[in-house]
Ligand SMILES: Nc1nc2c(c(=O)[nH]1)N[C@H]1C(S)=C(S)[C@@H](COP(=O)(O)O)O[C@H]1N2
């Protein structure tokens with residue numbers, strides 16, 4: 001610190017510049033952290049770590065609200081939120097540093113510690129090196145803030161206070177501008193480096209040749225796809241398939257280095273399987289409808305795809321696993337992903353004869369990264385959070401008593417079969433169709449039980465049977481259409497399905513927590 005002259009009193013301009021310095025030091029911290037993280041592990045990015053911690057710590061209600069309000073943009077909203085909060089705090093720290101330089105620098109370091117703690121405590125973090133990006137970034141940011149504020153405040157001996165101020169401001173702006181440029185370059189370099197790492201994964205996906213199925217899925221029956229404008233296509237294209245997960249950065253797993261470990265109660269040997277090991281086994285292809293427990297009545301988080309993979313049951317039996325009903329010691333399969341997600345599935349369901357898959361293909365292509373490349377689970381009839389682990393790397397046989405998977409302590413049920421639902425795709429709510437024949441159409445699903453009947457009700461009228469698309473399999477949804485003779489006025493259209501066991505979809509309204517929403521989907525239209 002300068003001792004030859006005492007700092008002058010801060011002016012409003014000083015405060016503004018100090019806030020700017022705070023912002024800049026925050027920016028530098030993040031840029032340096034990005035650079036370090038790129039060299040180490042892209043998933044350990046401080047913003048992603050803090051974001052991930054925020055997602056994990058957020059109350060269930062808040063999370064549901066975010067999914068409802070922002071849908072698949074929830075993660076962008078979260079990251080923008082984190083960055084906005086950081087920016088405001090950084091500016092405040094700048095102003096604080098003007099009063100007390102060391103306190104300001106210490107505050108920047110404190111943020112670094114928060115980021116480091118978050119990074120080390122991420123479920124996929126396996127070493128303390130994940131703390132380094134945040135810490136190194138924070139040291140850089142703190143040093144910069146200390147230096148910048150010093151520039152701003154210290155008058156040069158022998159000059160008049162006024163001239164000193166303007167000279168130092170010029171110095172401040174010069175340092176600030178050049179650091180901003182350097183940090184931007186560092187950040188960009190970090191991103192590029194991180195990109196190189198994931199390029200191996202991209203190459204491994206681009207060059208992957210999927211095996212032919214020994215047991216191909218039968219062609220989708222011609223009548224499964226109804227010709228009604230506005231209806232969800234029977235097969236959901238990969239690019240339109242809903243995505244629900246907690247990953248702020250989509251894991252890019254290199255297929256060549258990928259291994260699946262199977263371990264736990266009743267497993268013989270120490271299986272470690274490569275993708276080729278899976279390709280060499282009996283490969284099957286199946287159409288399966290996947291649904292998310294967070295889907296509200298009438299919501300979009302459901303899709304139907306043609307999956308290629310191996311039967312998980314075959315693989316488990318090969319390594320000695322028995323169902324509880326056969327005297328096996330484990331009743332829960334806990335799947336772990338490359339990003340630390342844990343998903344618990346009943347062993348009984350996987351071994352009961354249904355086509356529970358370890359899937360590597362989706363609609364004729366390798367799994368997209370967003371949907372779990374290179375391998376994920378898909379189990380007909382169970383919600384995704386209790387069955388469909390993406391980026392899977394580990395399968396542990398255990399019990400429901402011994403272990404709660406990720407979502408269970410967060411208020412969701414440990415066991416969750418998909419509930420029977422029907423959705424009206426067309427007409428949309430508040431549509432203004434012309435009087436005459438109006439096709440009311442959509443999809444209905446009750447995976448693994450099948451859909452036997454769909455009925456439509458206009459206002460308070462009688463239930464009318466809808467025409468069903470041909471059944472592809474019990475594990476897929478079915479399209480339906482009801483050709484309505486619409487009369488002018490405002491009308492409420494309601495739909496309900498009956499599953500393959502004869503159970504009529506319940507009218508009782510329930511929210512998504514703890515095991516899936518129930519109730520009938522309705523839309524209100526104005527016929528003109
Ligand atoms: N690794 C991992 N797997 C996951 C999840 C996740 O957050 N992480 N989300 C699950 C949930 S809640 C659902 S509904 C399905 C969604 O699969 P999709 O994104 O391919 O549609 O993936 C499941 N598998």
Ligand SMILES: [Mo]
Pocket residue numbers: 244291292293294383384385
């Ligand atoms: Mo889900």
